[in-house]
Amino acid sequence: MxxxxxxxxxxxxxxxxxxxxxxxxxxxxxxxxxxxxxxxxxxxxxxxxxxxxxxxxxxxxxxxxxxxxxxxxxxxxxxxxGLHHQSQGSLIVAHRRDHGLWHEVRDKVCHSLPDQSFEEGPAHHYEAELSANLGKALFLPQEAHVxxxxxxxxxxxxxxxxxxxxxxxxxxxxxxxxxxxxxxxxxxxxxxxxxxxxxxxxDLRGVRGEAAIVHAPQVNLHRPVRVMHPRYSLYVVPRPNNRYYLGATQIESSSNSPVTLRSGLEILSAAFAIHPGFAESHIEELCVGLRPAFxxxxxxxxxxxxxxxxxxxxxxxxxxxxxxxxxxxxxxxxxxxxxxxxxxxxxxx
Ligand SMILES: Cc1cc2nc3c(=O)[nH]c(=O)nc-3n(C[C@H](O)[C@H](O)[C@H](O)COP(=O)(O)OP(=O)(O)OC[C@H]3O[C@@H](n4cnc5c(N)ncnc54)[C@H](O)[C@@H]3O)c2cc1C
Structure with missing residues (x-):
């Protein structure tokens, strides 16, 4: 064939x-x-x-x-x-003041899962450098990223x-x-x-996503961290050489115009909220993509x-x-x- x-x-x-x-x-x-x-x-x-x-x-x-x-x-x-990938699990965290939201997400994610599929504990227990302002982390050991x-x-x-x-x-x-x-x-x-x-x-449509890539020599995270906030949920994903992918927004629009100021602020402040070392990081890229969806x-x-x-x-x-x-x-x-x-x-x- x-x-x-x-x-x-x-x-x-x-x-x-x-x-x-x-x-x-x-x-x-x-x-x-x-x-x-x-x-x-x-x-x-x-x-x-x-x-x-x-x-x-x-x-x-x-x-x-x-x-x-x-x-x-x-x-x-x-x-x-030359593929870079990691299979060390991922974390879901929220600021202490958003602990209600974190519990809601924990319940949705863990509902009817076998016990060995997740753990929860203080965020710094899983990633030593995570900010003390975060409450608990949900650890999902089977997740990976490329x-x-x-x-x-x-x-x-x-x-x-x-x-x-x-x-x-x-x-x-x-x-x-x-x-x-x-x-x-x-x-x-x-x-x-x-x-x-x-x-x-x-029925095909585009769903806009905005993200940033930063170089953060002061930050050493090993696992992706999903940050829950009442207005968004965003990932901080480690990449080789102290690069981090921050994102992505999800907006019902098929416009691929540049990242908006509001999205940029949300993305960057989510990173800063979990690790103060992101304050001194360098923004290498602000990127926009469209997800193909039915x-x-x-x-x-x-x-x-x-x-x-x-x-x-x-x-x-x-x-x-x-x-x-x-x-x-x-x-x-x-x-x-x-x-x-x-x-x-x-x-x-
Ligand atoms: C900001 C953002 C973050 C995302 N994060 C994640 C994530 O963390 N995890 C995850 O699993 N997914 C993620 N996704 C979704 C993922 O990127 C898409 O679902 C995936 O790329 C779709 O794959 P695809 O091969 O169908 O389309 P694409 O990756 O878009 O590839 C389509 C290809 O078709 C080619 N093409 C287009 N038109 C033509 C033509 N006329 N003739 C020939 N070739 C053509 C293009 O050049 C392109 O190479 C994210 C997407 C975005 C935008």
């Missing part, structure tokens, strides 16, 4: 890795290597299905847990190509080394019943263009014969790509034994 993957963001690259053992794969994307134009480039890289229960999306939790189990295979494949930009570079090198052809072209139109003849050469064509598929995909914020695999749209990974593209890629490949390989399969694969032909 020969496969085309249109769109080489986090999903397209992960799907290409999944398909490789079954035949030649071409990726069509005008932006190779660092994926600068993708939503993935701006992401925090959290692999956090437990924390995401705060948002109350049960399907994301089920898919996310399954996907988290697949990530170690990608860590193994990509580490030698550095998205190192993922994009490492996966590019991996794919090229394994014979994937990267066709550096934009595919302007691609929809069920409107697949260019050029794609007749493939047994299956997967549309993984994220928001690039906006015009061709029913109306219910759940991902879908829409099948129309040999053309398959895979989209709507919303705020979970890193977390979910391995399981979504696995399910999309399972469809074409005729291996439908996954319990999760029926929940997201839709025949639209």
């Amino acid at each position: 020969k496969f085309a993957v249109v769109g080489g963001g986090v999903l397209g690259r992960t799907l290409a890795m999944e398909l490789l053992p079954y035949g030649p794969v071409d990726i069509w994307d005008p932006h190779p290597k660092n994926g600068r134009e993708s939503s993935a480039y701006q992401a925090g890289g959290m692999l956090a299905p437990y924390s995401e229960r705060e948002k109350g999306e049960p399907q994301v939790f089920a898919l996310g847990k399954a996907s988290l189990e697949l990530w170690p295979q990608l860590f193994d494949k990509l580490s030698k190509f 550095d998205p930009r190192s993922f994009l570079e490492a996966s590019y090198s991996f794919l090229l080394e394994h014979g994937v052809q990267w066709i550096q072209e934009r595919v302007p139109q691609l929809a069920p019943g409107n697949v260019p003849v050029l794609f007749d050469q493939y047994d299956y064509t997967f549309d993984c263009r994220g928001l690039g598929a906006l015009q061709d995909t029913e 109306f219910d914020n759940n991902p879908e695999i829409r099948v129309s014969g040999r053309f398959i749209q895979v989209n709507g990974l919303f705020r979970h593209g890193f977390l979910l790509s391995p399981i979504i890629a696995h399910l999309a490949a399972a469809h074409v390989l005729g291996n439908h034994d996954q319990q999760l399969f029926d929940t997201i694969v839709k025949d639209i032909s």
